[in-house]
Amino acid sequence: MGYLDTANMAIAEMREFAEFDPAEQRYIRRSLDVGLARADAFERWARDERDTTSIRRQYLAYQELNALRGAVPSSRNDTRLDSYIGRLVRVSVFDLGEGCLFGFPAYRFLYERLLGPDSRPWLPAAFCAAAALPQIAPDRRKQLLHSISEAAACAPGWSRRQPGFYPDFVPADEEMGMGEG
Secondary structure, three states, rough: OHHHHHHHHHHHHHHHHHHHHHHHHHHHHHHHHHHOOOOOOHHHOOOOOOHHHHHHHHHHHHHHHHHHHOOOOOOOOOOOHHHHHHHHHHHHHHHHHOOOOHHHHHHHHHHHHOHHHHHHHHHHHHHHHHOOOOOOOHHHHHHHOOOOOEEEOOOOOOOOOOOOOOOOOHHHHHHOOOOOO
16 A cells, blocks of 8 residues: 555656646756756756856755755754754745746745755745845745745644655657657
8 A cells, every 4th residue: 555655646746746837847857956966967957158057056055955954953942943944045045046936836846855854844934034035036026925825834744755756857859759769
């Protein structure tokens, strides 16, 4: 039965990913390559100098991820709280500032994979804090803050289950159904 639960969860995650805007899908796949060191993001994702600069900045911003993984505060009195939430907001500002994540669902999807399930309780606060900072343009700030549901912001508990689906790079010709085979 455990296998079916895992398969059903992965399918639900695939469906969720499919509902994201194509720009969000691309950014999530690129971010997973950078954040999980899956591939050379410059080779895979840089189409021009602007992309190359963005990826370089992302590698720098994502250096914080190693300090965040496994450092989730256990309570509000945990001495790691300031460091954890500060770093999480700093990385979140980078991602939201790139303009490719249009709301909390895509942000949550990405960060659950970058940081693991223990980060879930902290994601609504980090998202709201990052989205409300002046580095984010006012219209975009409004769009982002409206994207988080009351249920997500006020959840009484969070799943400890690892994500089952990690979207990966698909070459352009295969995306269009023109690959060999």
